[in-house]
Amino acid sequence: MTHPSPTIAVTGLGVVSAWGWSRDEFWTGLLKGKTRIDSFQRFEAASYRTQVASEVDIRPLADSLGCISIADQFALAATQEALHQAGIDLLIDSPGRSGVFFATCTGGMFEAENYYSELLGLTPRQTPLKDLATQQYNSPGDAVARTVGVNGPVVAFSSACTSGAIALGAAFDALQTGEVDIAITGGADSLCRLTYAGFNALRAVDTQPSLPFRSDRAGLSLGEGSATLILERLDDALARGATPLALMLGVGSTCDAFHMTAPQPEGLGAAAAIQAALKNARLSENSVDFIVAHGTGTPLNDAAEWKAFQRVFQDRTTTIPVTTPKSSIGHLLGSAGSIEAVATVLCLQNQLIHPMPPGGDMGEEIPARLVLGEPLHLPKARVGVSTNLAFGGSNTAVVFSRWERNDGL
Amino acid sequence: MASRIVISGLGTIGTWGCGRDRLEAKLGDGHLDLSPVDQSAGYHRRQGSHLALFCDESEIKEWVHPRAARRMSAPSRYALAATHMAIQDAGLPDGIGASTTVAIGTAFGTALFAERLVRDILEKGPESASPFLFSESVANAPAAQAAIHLKCQGSQIAVTQRESSAYLALIAGAMEIRQGRAERALVGGTDEVNPLIHAVIDRFRALAHDPEVPRPYHRHRNGTIMAEGASILVMEKEEDAIARGVRDYVRILGWNRSFDRTAPSWGFGQGVDLTMASIRDAVIATGGPLDSVDLIIGSASGSRNGDALEAKALLNLEATIPPVVTPKALVGEFGGGSLGAAIVLTQGAAYRQAGEDDFIVDPELGLHPSFQLQASKPRRTLVGSFAAGGAVVWLALEGVQLGG
Numbered sequence: 156m157t158h159p160s161p162t163i164a165v166t167g168l169g170v171v172s173a174w175g176w177s178r179d180e181f182w183t184g185l186l187k188g189k190t191r192i193d194s195f196q197r198f199e200a201a202s203y204r205t206q207v208a209s210e211v212d213i214r215p216l217a218d219s220l221g222c223i224s225i226a227d228q229f230a231l232a233a234t235q236e237a238l239h240q241a242g243i244d245l246l247i248d249s250p251g252r253s254g255v256f257f258a259t260c261t262g263g264m265f266e267a268e269n270y271y272s273e274l275l276g277l278t279p280r281q282t283p284l285k286d287l288a289t290q291q292y293n294s295p296g297d298a299v300a301r302t303v304g305v306n307g308p309v310v311a312f313s314s315a316c317t318s319g320a321i322a323l324g325a326a327f328d329a330l331q332t333g334e335v336d337i338a339i340t341g342g343a344d345s346l347c348r349l350t351y352a353g354f355n356a357l358r359a360v361d362t363q364p365s366l367p368f369r370s371d372r373a374g375l376s377l378g379e380g381s382a383t384l385i386l387e388r389l390d391d392a393l394a395r396g397a398t399p400l401a402l403m404l405g406v407g408s409t410c411d412a413f414h415m416t417a418p419q420p421e422g423l424g425a426a427a428a429i430q431a432a433l434k435n436a437r438l439s440e441n442s443v444d445f446i447v448a449h450g451t452g453t454p455l456n457d458a459a460e461w462k463a464f465q466r467v468f469q470d471r472t473t474t475i476p477v478t479t480p481k482s483s484i485g486h487l488l489g490s491a492g493s494i495e496a497v498a499t500v501l502c503l504q505n506q507l508i509h510p511m512p513p514g515g516d517m518g519e520e521i522p523a524r525l526v527l528g529e530p531l532h533l534p535k536a537r538v539g540v541s542t543n544l545a546f547g548g549s550n551t552a553v554v555f556s557r558w559e560r561n562d563g564l
Numbered sequence: 565m566a567s568r569i570v571i572s573g574l575g576t577i578g579t580w581g582c583g584r585d586r587l588e589a590k591l592g593d594g595h596l597d598l599s600p601v602d603q604s605a606g607y608h609r610r611q612g613s614h615l616a617l618f619c620d621e622s623e624i625k626e627w628v629h630p631r632a633a634r635r636m637s638a639p640s641r642y643a644l645a646a647t648h649m650a651i652q653d654a655g656l657p658d659g660i661g662a663s664t665t666v667a668i669g670t671a672f673g674t675a676l677f678a679e680r681l682v683r684d685i686l687e688k689g690p691e692s693a694s695p696f697l698f699s700e701s702v703a704n705a706p707a708a709q710a711a712i713h714l715k716c717q718g719s720q721i722a723v724t725q726r727e728s729s730a731y732l733a734l735i736a737g738a739m740e741i742r743q744g745r746a747e748r749a750l751v752g753g754t755d756e757v758n759p760l761i762h763a764v765i766d767r768f769r770a771l772a773h774d775p776e777v778p779r780p781y782h783r784h785r786n787g788t789i790m791a792e793g794a795s796i797l798v799m800e801k802e803e804d805a806i807a808r809g810v811r812d813y814v815r816i817l818g819w820n821r822s823f824d825r826t827a828p829s830w831g832f833g834q835g836v837d838l839t840m841a842s843i844r845d846a847v848i849a850t851g852g853p854l855d856s857v858d859l860i861i862g863s864a865s866g867s868r869n870g871d872a873l874e875a876k877a878l879l880n881l882e883a884t885i886p887p888v889v890t891p892k893a894l895v896g897e898f899g900g901g902s903l904g905a906a907i908v909l910t911q912g913a914a915y916r917q918a919g920e921d922d923f924i925v926d927p928e929l930g931l932h933p934s935f936q937l938q939a940s941k942p943r944r945t946l947v948g949s950f951a952a953g954g955a956v957v958w959l960a961l962e963g964v965q966l967g968g
């Protein structure tokens with residue numbers, strides 16, 4: 156396989172999800188084929204149309220709650236885990252120039268909602284003003300950069316559900332153009348009233364855990380958490396003795412230019428994003444072994460996404476395994492692209508496609524080869540594609556490949 | 565050799581009204597058009613800042629149909645209006661083409677819609693949440709609206725890095741072209757003045773008060789002035805612009821993006837060495853020494869710490885630095901005005917800033933900005949941007965005016 160030059164390697168992964176505060180707990184949880192979408196405690200949900208979400212246990216944050224936002228803390232935990240796996244300490248090592256490319260949809264909105272409630276006199280005043288400083292969109296990425304010792308570009312992206320993938324693409328570009336030597340990329344979002352009520356206002360939330368691509372799917376399930384990937388040029392990673400976890404070969408990004416909330420129904424933009432990513436990766440559609448889909452579980456998204464797959468993969472569409480973490484850990488909004496990229500890498504590393512929780516009716520509308528209940532062993536899997544679609548019609552696709560020791564320079 | 569990327573069109577809306585001519589006139593008249601912020605909600609502190617630079621929307625209907633505008637937040641309609649202006653300024657048809665990226669930065673997004681939504685949820689219950697408000701409350705709503713209305717099918721990117729959002733969006737768009745993913749990019753920034761955000765920023769002591777004017781580098785400066793509006797640029801490869809007959813444009817020579825870890829999340833740091841390195845990197849991109857730069861367009865806005873950081877970095881670079889202008893004294897902070905100003909100044913616009921007689925050099929900084937520039941041939945400029953929280957951006961630009 157001839158890779159694009161310079162080839163970009165993934166050398167570290169970090170995750171905070173409803174399965175726990177680590178990558179291993181995330182992966183182990185996904186493999187169970189069960190859901191973490193359930194009742195939640197973050198805010199009172201009885202008066203909402205739905206009452207389920209995927210919530211991270213924040214009891215480990217008890218001492219630090221209120222100092223920085225929950226989203227910031229998710230970002231820091233995921234990043235520190237990823238850097239540890241990569242064997243990089245920016246405060247001690249001098250691995251060259253580093254950058255942070257981070258995504259969020261709402262930053263510290265939950266904390267801002269609490270402050271605003273107090274400002275309106277609905278709850279007693281107790282939140283100090285300084286807590287609002289970590290409410291902003293740029294806060295998670297800045298917190299990461301400040302804490303781990305980044306000196307190069309720090310850019311926050313908030314392109315709705317494609318934010319994480321767009322941040323990945325920016326990191327990829329910065330490495331390929333030589334602007335940075337180490338790229339920390341990821342996303343973080345916490346549950347908040349604005350998104351929970353907002354998606355419910357659109358009638359886009361299922362009352363039960365979501366059923367992506369099933370014929371009786373009825374909407375998405377919201378979640379929270381963070382994921383971080385450490386990216387480097389492959390030759391730099393190998394030169395310092397790191398073991399690449401996977402290669403990031405390409406990225407594609409388009410816009411439907413169609414509607415603010417509904418996807419283009421024929422999946423044209425999403426298909427174009429996948430095709431652009433494959434072209435960027437110098438791969439044909441026949442190279443793709445599995446897909447980690449956006450798969451929100453909304454009627455329109457899944458239908459459009461399926462049509463996109465059909466446009467790209469044609470006769471192979473019904474044979475390519477398809478999965479998504481969303482029915483396990485919910486839709487993480489700004490960090491969805493990041494955590495699903497992590498899932499893609501873990502599938503490649505382990506040559507296992509993680510399952511979605513079973514249930515729902517398959518029907519004939521979307522005859523996808525869904526991985527349900529049990530992991531699928533794919534010992535020859537070399538290439539995976541992660542896709543995301545977003546409000547405003549943004550579409551992204553990222554191509555990862557397995558790395559083996561005889562790959563390289 | 566990689567193609568140079570150029571800026572071939574500018575659209576802008578702010579206190580100056582609509583269009584580059586109005587912005588050039590504003591930069592030349594030196595007058596600050598401040599208006600009071602709505603304080604009826606009781607958010608503001610008594611001794612704080614109560615003024616801002618509001619958008620003159622009197623001509624916006626020429627660019628955004630009222631029926632469409634009614635369905636948008638202010639940042640979205642400003643961005644869409646500025647995008648239409650930019651395309652016209654670039655001499656392009658409205659159907660700009662499928663391979664166009666839209667990258668728009670915003671510091672606070674569509675904050676007023678988000679506030680209204682949260683207020684309804686908290687006061688009336690979650691079932692009162694408006695789907696319209698929600699769909700427009702995402703930070704990429706302005707980029708999405710521009711892409712939808714102009715049928716741009718390239719990447720749609722929203723950058724949200726506080727004061728540097730517009731500049732980082734410019735770089736994101738340039739990367740899309742450089743990496744071969746787009747033929748053109750519409751890039752820039754948009755913001756609105758929301759009373760709640762204004763009051764909160766003021767409570768962090770970031771806004772000018774007593775007097776309520778931004779006085780960059782002044783010894784007694786005490787904050788900036790919030791502004792709203794949008795500036796959008798058309799970017800394309802230089803050879804494509806020339807082939808279309810474009811004769812006046814701005815060449816992007818290079819940039820540096822860095823991060824000052826000494827900055828707190830709500831303010832600016834003391835990373836003088838890092839800032840100097842950032843500027844030097846941008847100078848290298850010009851291909852010449854610092855004295856080949858005609859003008860430095862500073863990020864200084866009246867912030868005590870932000871202005872200090874920039875001034876110290878500039879003055880520690882070399883004994884003599886080019887003239888420094890501070891357009892945020894006229895266009896305020898946020899809303900893309902400083903990016904628009906940077907473009908027209910690079911293309912040779914005149915500049916006049918009131919207050920020279922009252923200017924007192926800060927002895928700790930020792931920097932006296934230029935209060936007046938005559939209109940000139942296109943310039944080579946360094947443009948700085950500092951964001952609260954630590955992001956630092958320097959752009960190297962060159963105005964070009966082809967003969968014939």
